[in-house]
Amino acid sequence: MLIFQNVEIRYKSGNVAVSNINFKVDKGEFIYIVGPSGAGKSSLLKAIFKEVEPSKGEIFLLDKNITRVKRRQIPYLRRQVGVVFQDFRLLEEKNVYENVAFALRVIGASRKEIKTKVVDVLETVGLSKKLKRYPNQLSGGEQQRVALARALVNKPELIVCDEPTGNLDPNTSDEIMEILNKINLRGTTVIMATHAKEIVNKYKKRVIAVQDGSIVRDDIEGGYSDVL
Numbered sequence: 001m002l003i004f005q006n007v008e009i010r011y012k013s014g015n016v017a018v019s020n021i022n023f024k025v026d027k028g029e030f031i032y033i034v035g036p037s038g039a040g041k042s043s044l045l046k047a048i049f050k051e052v053e054p055s056k057g058e059i060f061l062l063d064k065n066i067t068r069v070k071r072r073q074i075p076y077l078r079r080q081v082g083v084v085f086q087d088f089r090l091l092e093e094k095n096v097y098e099n100v101a102f103a104l105r106v107i108g109a110s111r112k113e114i115k116t117k118v119v120d121v122l123e124t125v126g127l128s129k130k131l132k133r134y135p136n137q138l139s140g141g142e143q144q145r146v147a148l149a150r151a152l153v154n155k156p157e158l159i160v161c162d163e164p165t166g167n168l169d170p171n172t173s174d175e176i177m178e179i180l181n182k183i184n185l186r187g188t189t190v191i192m193a194t195h196a197k198e199i200v201n202k203y204k205k206r207v208i209a210v211q212d213g214s215i216v217r218d219d220i221e222g223g224y225s226d227v228l
């Protein structure tokens with residue numbers, strides 16, 4: 001469902017974040033991208049939802065070469081990929097329901113469809129009782145669950161998470177991992193960049209390790225290697 005072929009990402013500054021990146025992700029996989037700060041993890045993820053463009057190589061998502069996608073098609077592509085960040089990025093002036101509904105409103109869903117889908121996804125992340133709360137009335141873990149709900153409400157094939165537990169304590173991180181596992185078991189592919197050694201070693205998945213802009217390891221059910 002996702003293929004990186006000889007991908008290089010060079011920023012305008014001339015900085016080459018990653019080069020010669022090759023990997024393939026099958027539908028339904030759960031993959032960690034690990035590596036030290038500055039290794040290129042975020043850059044790889046950003047290329048999937050086209051926040052950055054590869055300077056070399058090709059990326060295929062769901063059989064489509066997204067390196068060739070026109071700018072006006074990007075919003076459509078982004079509907080197929082849910083994205084979650086370390087810092088939640090919720091709309092502070094909107095409540096939980098509205099934060100999630102917003103993702104559907106912008107694509108013109110009907111009020112009825114929005115209600116059904118938002119209620120359903122908030123149930124999945126365990127926030128059915130907090131629909132009217134504003135982000136500043138929620139814990140960090142709850143805010144991240146809202147962000148997850150927002151990323152999932154369009155039922156994307158793939159969810160990309162950049163350090164989703166980076167601002168959370170271990171127990172709350174476990175709750176987020178349980179949700180990610182649950183949605184993965186339902187068929188959504190998950191790619192997650194993380195520094196969290198405990199998580200990578202506890203919930204064993206495929207691990208792609210990146211160092212200095214290159215893939216140095218790609219292990220099925222790998223742990224967090226001591227060299228990273």
Ligand SMILES: Nc1ncnc2c1ncn2[C@@H]1O[C@H](COP(=O)(O)OP(=O)(O)OP(=O)(O)O)[C@@H](O)[C@H]1O
Pocket residue numbers: 011012013015016017018035036037038039040041042043044
């Ligand atoms: N917008 C940018 N312009 C120039 N260089 C950038 C930009 N964004 C990232 N870089 C550089 O690209 C390299 C990879 O950065 P990236 O953010 O992808 O690493 P990372 O592994 O996600 O790091 P971290 O774990 O700290 O988030 C670094 O050298 C970084 O300084």
